[in-house]
Amino acid sequence: MKIVVIGMGYVGLPLALLLSKKDNVIGYDINSKKINQLKKNIDDTNEVEKKNFNKAKKIFFTNDSSYLKNADFFIIAVPTPIKKNKEPDLRLLKKATILVAKNIKSQSVVILESTVFPGTTENICVPIIKRISKLEYINKNSFKNDVKGFYCGFCPERVNPGDKEHTIDKITKVISGSNQYAIKKINNLYKSICKKIYISSSIKTAEAAKIIENTQRDINIALINELSKIFKLLKIDTREVLATAGTKWNFSKYFPGMVGGHCIGVDPYYLTYKSKSVGFKPNVILAGRKINDGMSNYILKNIIKLYKKKNIIFTKSRILFVGCSFKENVTDTRNSKSIELVEKLNKLKAKVDILDQVINKDKIKDIKVFKSLKSLDKNSYDTIIFSVIHDKFKNTLKKNYKEYLKNKKKIIVDINGFLPKSDSDFRL
């Protein structure tokens, strides 16, 4: 059996490696630099450890599409980002689908793992494949399975970057397929690598399920951010309130913060786009998105207030900004709200040094000043902004951070409550 996985990112790479323990897997990515690194068993997302490369003996990484010919399974795991206007950007998905269409054979199964709005698999990808491959789409309405055609499935990824506990082999995998035979084939594929399989009632149900998982997370963080704004005005500490409410048996634990990255802050827009396209404006989800998208500005405003109060001038100020990946313990800075905040501080002409020893610096376009813990100057910063605190630097930072501050008129902004309440001038 030959399996092709398209997209060697967070989702595709771990999946391809797992599948290759048993079957022949082609790990395809358009990025030749990435392919060269993968051939050397290096994963720049830091999600896969070297030892997992070694276990995968039947994998072949390539950016040459001629290797994709006649695979039994095509698994698409490409990013589905949003455009500047916050609408879905399906260009990578469509490109990948065209690639599949050109290389598919009769009885192949095409599986989409990327997050999309309900209907994408069957209304966008399937027509592309049909048109280019001239094959039939075999679904519930097809008379039989042995026509010259292909099957489809939507099997949403549930990758949580930086989370080594909920990896694909340990979680419940949702699958769906275009008909019972497709489901059987897809089930056989995943059951060898996943702990538990859940068969969703249809492809669009599975698409909807994936998108609401992240939407629920987004709206819950938005609620806590909104509460944090209210409580700031009422001089109540949000984290103390959450600790109290958290003692109720059914209180869901979420915390305030900036929502960045390529899932939580992006996926809801796929759903709101689809919803608007059928004439319904989803005000709850949009209100949540608005609050979350505005958090870096809110934090900035509070920093400006503190500067005024303490009579410090931005142009003469040195700021140490701690952590700028989109969340803890990941190398990824795409759609990082910390970077957004740093850029806003730069616009105020503050001199900002970033301390982050985890991120992938090559991926940040603009020049920024990066520091390692060792290279930090003592007694030299007016302000420390604690944003993203990677686990492995927590203890050292907590112990030493005061050394880097000037003695007078200093400001500590502790966005996510890293320090005890009384040690910071502002926290969400």
Next chain:
Amino acid sequence: MKIVVIGMGYVGLPLALLLSKKDNVIGYDINSKKINQLKKNIDDTNEVEKKNFNKAKKIFFTNDSSYLKNADFFIIAVPTPIKKNKEPDLRLLKKATILVAKNIKSQSVVILESTVFPGTTENICVPIIKRISKLEYINKNSFKNDVKGFYCGFCPERVNPGDKEHTIDKITKVISGSNQYAIKKINNLYKSICKKIYISSSIKTAEAAKIIENTQRDINIALINELSKIFKLLKIDTREVLATAGTKWNFSKYFPGMVGGHCIGVDPYYLTYKSKSVGFKPNVILAGRKINDGMSNYILKNIIKLYKKKNIIFTKSRILFVGCSFKENVTDTRNSKSIELVEKLNKLKAKVDILDQVINKDKIKDIKVFKSLKSLDKNSYDTIIFSVIHDKFKNTLKKNYKEYLKNKKKIIVDINGFLPKSDSDFRL
């Protein structure tokens, strides 16, 4: 020791009974009818079983305020509803506070259990007590505890009507007090009746914690209601999506539905009122409230659509409406969205019979036709609307409901997914 509990409803009665196992308790309520019933060990909310009255030997129920004199503890557990304009209605709370103020003595502790916006205890109740009683308020700023004064605390109730599992003796009780000595006294009071005590950092933190518990629930149901509306347009069944998403380790399980009663649909307005009063419009919470408040209209619209589609005329139609308390297994119909929906159907001149053998019929003002399972006419309803299904009638209903329907052109509306998907014409 003498304890006064003011308000013998969902919150006050179970609390008073528990406390009276050890101490002398006065259970006060302004409603003389209720007091007479309680004296006969009858609880019309159905929250307290007869045997629990029998265990409580040191309780005295009264509507005569002269019995309140000189209590050591005053616990206020009166309703805090909203006015028609959705703003907090604190009249009952203020009345109760005045009653306390008139009967308080030096070193008394006043505890508020009712849900309020942050600041109510110390900014509304305390000034009333100070003014009328001429006593000092002893708090963190007081020099010592032996001045001629009173203490305060906010110890939020966590009663979940109809829930016999999370009763006050089995849950974590949040307490807070005006100073350390007050906290000590309050802790001693509750620790004898509650499984676990959590001391919140301040009175207003505890007030905030209580209000966000229900606000979180409200917004999460609102999200699911919004999703349900989107998915209806996309021809996706919401409950199937929820079943799929529910297989993710961190998906919080909420379901679509009408949000009525006197907690979830009311408490968020206390917070939004306070928030607006300090200049911040909480758009996420308000968007959630709007969706939830509109659900009966949304369901009505879908019923009207079905009537048109099946060519049935409301004025000639007979509807069986199942369940009209504000939620399952409670007798209470206050702010019931099912009643709201029945009233809207009545306005369309449909003949609606209500089947509900659990609710307290005396409390429904307008005349409605109530039926018991036995009194239902067979083959006579065009439509059955399943709204609130009390546990004890589930099986019988599921088995027999079809008998009551006419043979032709029938409609089944299954708001909360009581039946298998294919058995209803509409569900959320």
